[in-house]
Amino acid sequence: MVSSIDLESLVVGYKSPVIENVNLTVNSGEIVALIGPNGAGKSTVLKTITRQIQKMDGKIVIMGQDEDGISEDNLAKKLSMVTTERIHPELMSCFEVVSTGRYPYTGRLGILSKEDIKIVKKAIEMVGAKDVANKDFSKVSDGQRQRVMLARAICQEPEILILDEPTSFLDIQFKIDILSVIKNLAKEKNIAVLMSIHELEFVPAVADKVVAVSDGKVFKIGTPDEILTGENLASLYHMSLDESNVLATGLIDYSNSLKRVLCQK
């Protein structure tokens, strides 16, 4: 089986490298969480994969094909994203924002077919944004906007979903909702998900694999249980072992509760 994303000795950065030697595989149906302190370069890795910035060195392989050789149109059909960037579309309803996800599939003038509209509606339903579909995007809450942006990414019918901090700044209910949608996407549609996340307590509940980055390199890759130990957290976030042990113990308790909540969804 071909893996969805293969990063081979990838070097990312702007003028100088932010993270070097990233080797990572994400398979279809798998959720991989990227964790690490602020400024560690999580977003830089994601932006490089989505071609927002140019890679400095190494290789990005998407569905078995070198990304350099994939045209913009084709990449759009394989990979979609939700970034932390706030968008300000003028006079656009949430439905219209979601429907932009159909871009790679519509004709020259971008007019939606009946099939497109059906897919858009389904995506809106999936994220639970039906009641805001006709509202002006700029007038709904942050949580709703995030749902809409996720629906937009789903509409693109990708095989890979790249999410940059999809749950930051949301209340607990929205966090749970968004993450349960992401989990369903991976399991039901077999989509490969690579996301950066700051809320470590959610990581065991959603992620199959964790990539910890810190100090310009990939610190460790493993299952949530392997990574979220007191020892690892101490070196990852530069805190004392006493502090991190307390946190790690609490983290396990809380994440078990969240796991139960997410399973009920």
Add this chain to the structure above:
Amino acid sequence: MENKSRKYITIMAVMFILLVGLFFLCLGWGSADITLKEIFGSLLNPGDVHMGRIVVSIRLPRITAAILLGGALSVSGFLLQIFFGNPIAGPYVLGISSGAKLIVAIVMVFMLSQGKYISALGMVAAAFIGSLIAMGIVMLLSNKVKNMSLLVVCGVMIGYLCSAITEFIIAFADDTNIVNLHNWSLGSFSGISWEDVAISAIIVIVAFVFSFVLSKPIGAYQLGESYARNMGVNIKHLRILLILLSSILSATVTAFAGPISFVGIAVPHILRTILKTSKPIVMIPGCFLGGAIITLLCDGIARSAFSPREISISAVTAIGLSPIVIYLLIKRKEVSHG
């Protein structure tokens, strides 16, 4: 969805009818009042009477130019607003029209001093180069000045600077055509020939069709650069096309009618308010129609309000449209893209 499309089509149909009505009204309107019957008579049988000559060789080209160039100006403004991701943008307020005016004036005065006339196409080329130079300066500034209102202030300053230099050039030029040049530099459709109309029609129609076909990537671009790129839009190409199209459209206007104030910034705003959408596939034809109506109306007022004296069209558009621009500047919360 279908309801919305029907709404857009209805509004455009109403605007089209309005434009046709205004077209006939303007044919009759002016220092020589002509009745509807005389208009039709002269249109069907042009060489016939004195009235016929006024209608066919003076008013008709002028009115056609106002429609085409007014539409071009608003579409140019809309494209600039997309480019800057901000509704406070237009070829006049950013100094692009004045840049075009300056280069046209320089070329014109130089040619006149050599005893030659500049061709219509030459005027457009000069205006296009001027537009691109001014646009380049505005883009350089926009790297430094992230605040759009401040960028507009810079644009207005560029405009003043170019106008001042143009005044100097005109003052030092020595020719009887200077009077025309002076009128043109303030913005006027007077004296437009059929040849000018034909050339502007070709350029404007081609640029309009190009812009319309770009509706899809432009729509994606409204969601910001990163999302547009993720949807498969080639951002670099799109940005270059937006600059070239908006510049050629406003350059054509400046070449034949001089700089016309505020139509490019205000008309897209009026249309967004009426249509309640910013979708380019609706806004591009909407802006064209709206710009045509407003420019035709303002030109009608410019030539008949104090007839037989004519005032510059920019004076009329400024009185009518600058309040809208002020409103936009006040209401607008600064949002940064990126």
